Amino acid sequence: MESFSLILAIVVVTALAFDFTNGFHDTANAMATTISTGALKPKVAVAMSAALNLVGAFLSVEVANTISKGLVDETGIRPEVIFAALVGAILWNLLTWLVGLPSSSSHALMGGLIGATIASAGMGAVHGDALVTKVLIPAIAAPIVAGVAAMLATRLSYTLGKKADGKAAAKGYRAGQIASAGLVSLAHGTNDAQKTMGIITLALVAGGAVAPDSDPPTWVILSAGMAIALGTYLGGWRIIRTMGKGLTDLQPQQGFAAQTSAATVILASSHLGFSLSTTHSVSGSVMGAGLGRKGGVVRWSTATRMFVAWGLTLPAAALVGALAESVTGLGDWGTALVAVFLIASSAAIWKVSRREVVDASNVNETDEPAGVVTTAIAVVAPPPTGTLAEDLTAARTTDLTATILSPTPEPVTPAAPPAAAV
Numbered sequence: 001m002e003s004f005s006l007i008l009a010i011v012v013v014t015a016l017a018f019d020f021t022n023g024f025h026d027t028a029n030a031m032a033t034t035i036s037t038g039a040l041k042p043k044v045a046v047a048m049s050a051a052l053n054l055v056g057a058f059l060s061v062e063v064a065n066t067i068s069k070g071l072v073d074e075t076g077i078r079p080e081v082i083f084a085a086l087v088g089a090i091l092w093n094l095l096t097w098l099v100g101l102p103s104s105s106s107h108a109l110m111g112g113l114i115g116a117t118i119a120s121a122g123m124g125a126v127h128g129d130a131l132v133t134k135v136l137i138p139a140i141a142a143p144i145v146a147g148v149a150a151m152l153a154t155r156l157s158y159t160l161g162k163k164a165d166g167k168a169a170a171k172g173y174r175a176g177q178i179a180s181a182g183l184v185s186l187a188h189g190t191n192d193a194q195k196t197m198g199i200i201t202l203a204l205v206a207g208g209a210v211a212p213d214s215d216p217p218t219w220v221i222l223s224a225g226m227a228i229a230l231g232t233y234l235g236g237w238r239i240i241r242t243m244g245k246g247l248t249d250l251q252p253q254q255g256f257a258a259q260t261s262a263a264t265v266i267l268a269s270s271h272l273g274f275s276l277s278t279t280h281s282v283s284g285s286v287m288g289a290g291l292g293r294k295g296g297v298v299r300w301s302t303a304t305r306m307f308v309a310w311g312l313t314l315p316a317a318a319l320v321g322a323l324a325e326s327v328t329g330l331g332d333w334g335t336a337l338v339a340v341f342l343i344a345s346s347a348a349i350w351k352v353s354r355r356e357v358v359d360a361s362n363v364n365e366t367d368e369p370a371g372v373v374t375t376a377i378a379v380v381a382p383p384p385t386g387t388l389a390e391d392l393t394a395a396r397t398t399d400l401t402a403t404i405l406s407p408t409p410e411p412v413t414p415a416a417p418p419a420a421a422v
Helices: 006-036 042-056 062-070 079-098 105-121 128-161 166-206 218-234 237-246 252-272 278-292 300-328 332-353 372-380 388-397
Strands: none
Touching: 006 042, 006 079, 006 105, 006 166, 006 218, 006 237, 006 252, 006 278, 006 332, 042 166, 042 218, 079 105, 079 166, 079 237, 079 300, 079 332, 105 128, 105 166, 105 278, 105 300, 128 166, 128 252, 128 278, 166 218, 166 252, 166 278, 237 278, 237 300, 252 278, 278 300, 300 332
16 A cells, blocks of 8 residues: 555545546536437436446546656656646636536646646646647647537438438437437546546655556546546536537437537547547537537537637646645645635635526526527528427428418499489
8 A cells, every 4th residue: 555645645635626526517528418408317317427437437547647647747746736736627627617618627637737847847847749749739629520520420310310200210319319428428437537547646656655657556546436426426517508508409319419429539539548628529519510400500609608718728727736836835834725725715616606506407498698690590591490200290291281362352332323313
């Protein structure tokens, strides 16, 4: 058993707290479309996602090794640096959850780590090549690839569905959507839970508890998997609402296309060791599926806020991580001060969130305005209404009989009275 110091124990607990926030922050990635289309009830969906997140945590350690061995120079990192990095990541996760924006927990973690490392050991301790090739390029490519794939898959689904039996096709798409949602949950556990494994392993190396270049110990894999599963089960309902209803309105075939495309991208990146953002992949696929349906639209006002959050994630978390590292560098009392600040800030964010509660009962409600562009597209190409079965049934039973109106009779001028006899 590894020898633990107090600071190392604090880092491990904080890392698991981050993993917990990652779980409820990213539940939407797997289950938002399934919940919004009614394929699964909200609480059933998050329970299923939690279980598969736990299973996925045991499938690979490639991404964990990218975090623990590839992003920063582990020989110059102290446990306090890891703690400061986690503070930046947790606070960014909580802030974006509060406003319902699906930002990347992965990038928050890496941003905090980069900022804290630079504050502690300088720019030279960050491996720029790994940052570009395994973080930044996938961050840009993932939503584009997943979005294009989802758009094409949606169009194919609607094309093939024209000749399918309405009720059978709708039932099949819902079953497929549940299966693909499970695949995304499995992929999320494989990718995101590993990031916490990597950060804990990096802390263990920094604290001298394990040898450099070690793979994550079994207890690290288990604890990280359980933490993310618990967070997933509680459900990040605010972000589920944004992902499922705020970006676009999805039907079952669109949800199936979006989730299948995202799962494929995430699993492929996990196999290659890319620290991919599941949020970017799923958000891109949801937007692609929205545009793939005739008359489908994306609420660009929501998408724009989301893009801004994506761009701010790395620098914002890095800034907080760097500031936290500066304070922890003052000694034990500095570390204690940062810990108190983290707890107080988290409690304050939670208290603010209670002013407007979003849970399983109202997760499918949205007050997001349509916007000028969305309204214009809907007018030009109105989307089909209802489910696939309803649309096909309506098309088959439409009454084509025209009603011919009888012509309006011309007004009759009354005859003039006969002239009076003289």
